[in-house]
Amino acid sequence: MRTPRPTLYGVIAEFDTPTAVVAAARRAYEEGYRKMDAFTPYPIEELTEAIGIRHTRLPLLVLIGGIVGALVGYGLQYWASVIYYPLNVGGRPLHSWPQFIPVTFEMTILVAALTAVLGMLALNGLPQPYHPVFNTPGFDLASRNHFFLLIEAQDPKFDSEETRAFMNSLNPREVTNVED
């Protein structure tokens, strides 16, 4: 059996400052590249916009999670106190809704928070132990003080020679090919 030749995942450029990577990302977007990603040691708002990320579905998911939590919380108490295990306390109403508010509230927060965390991980595709970008030499500095811009080979405008030349024109520290 032959070992398959590594395929090209993309071209990555390494920068020293947040300003340089944001400027580079804006240039790449202007050039027409869309399948891009940047890797930085901390979140940079300008960079998110520069590579063309507009919005995320996460807030909607969290809202749905909260509503589901509230309904489940209230429903549970209604079912338990009125239907399944009715307890007559001095003739007071079984459906004593003000008493059900605290648990409903806590369940709202619980399910919404779980949705936020699990939703973020799922949408980000984590946990993901392997990713081609980890093959980049010096990528361990992406979690310290270096900033990376990647243009993926899947981008329609991608051309291994041209894209590499373009990346070199952005004043990077280094440009390398990322292999899958």
Add this chain to the structure above:
Amino acid sequence: MSKEPHKQDYPHEEVRTAELTKPPVIGPGYTFGSVTDKIASIALSRRTPFGWFVGFGLAFMLVMMLFYTIAYLVFKGVGIWGINIPVGWGFDILNFVWWIGIGHAGTLISAILLLLRQEWRTSINRFAEAMTLFAVACAGLYPLLHTGRPWLAYWLFPYPNTMQLMPQFRSPLIWDVFAVSTYATVSALFWYIGLIPDFATLRDRAKKTAAKKIYGLLAMGWRGSARHWHRYETTYLLLAGLATPLVVSVHTVVSFDFAVAVLPGWHATIFPPYFVAGAIYSGFAMVMTLAIPLRKFYGLEDFITLRHLRNMAKIMLATGLIVAYGYMMEAFMAWYSANTYEEYMIKNRMTGPYWYMYWALILCNVITPQFLWSRRVRHSVPVLFVISIIVNVGMWLERYVIIVTSLHRDFLPSSWGMYSGTFWDWSMYIGTIGLFLALLFLFIRFLPMISIFEMRTILPQAEVNEAEAKEV
């Protein structure tokens, strides 16, 4: 993140800005690399400082005492405690409330101060959140063991069972189960989410294979992708928004444990806000108690600056005044209600058999924080440390006064009684302090005690320079 106006932008205001300029939230001369290395090296260092072994060793001995106490408690039953009739709630509820309250500052710092864009929270939020988790773990032990049969504690949750029973959802004690377990879960999530990028940093910095693997597993393959950061920031903000009402609700529900009962001294509408303020008060005192030695021993004065301590002192003063108002209102309502039992309750607190507890409480919680009005006191680290410990003691006394002096003499003089903690009450209390400290020692040894990636964001060079970006 708010930007301080640059002096050169407003030359005519130079004098004014010089006066208003706040001391920085981080010492000068740091870079992304040096901040990262300084914090990460504490967790990754091969050499554990000798002081750590001494501290952890002492705390570990107390944990052993706690385990012994719990074993004896499970063997003999809750009769080994001082609780009796009429004082059915003693140290167990007292310490439960005390620990939960301490936890609240962690959530306040990490969530509420984030929403209020208080940049100075950055260097203290991580260990304040850890403090929350460990405090909630200690708190949880008390109601669990107070059930007498902790192996049946799952009966507190609604689940279909052969007994065909359901918990009583009209009881504040069940609200407590939901509030505290939600609080523990959300605090753990918040803490872990905050740690993920720092786990990636530790994974990339670690030299030993085992450390690389463990931090790598915990980082879940985080690679600092801009798409990931975008969702990450959204999640963090949403969690902060969810945790803010949650933290208020938790101590509100804890106060309902008392306020919903008809007992004089408990049955008061002021309880929820008064409890929440007290929780934040004690929590900030505990953050201060922990931060002052930590910054000293690990040389973190550049990260946890005097400005942090001063700001915390101000919050302590503010919440301390709210708590003082609560004490005043308790006394006022006792008089204003014209109710014999209410009137007797406050008279008994002030002059009854536990008078010394009440006046010690006033001394610790009302008089001591007044020193924080003074600038000189707020600028003196040793004095702040002493005040923070006094406030911790004061908040413990507050719960003693509320729980014990209200219960021991209620309506009928024939059913009055006295209460005092036994040896086992104290060994359990001191044991949980040991558990709390032991967990904290492990935390500062193996995890970054300051959020590394958030510290990078507050460096001046973290800002994108728009003028320069256009030139490229």
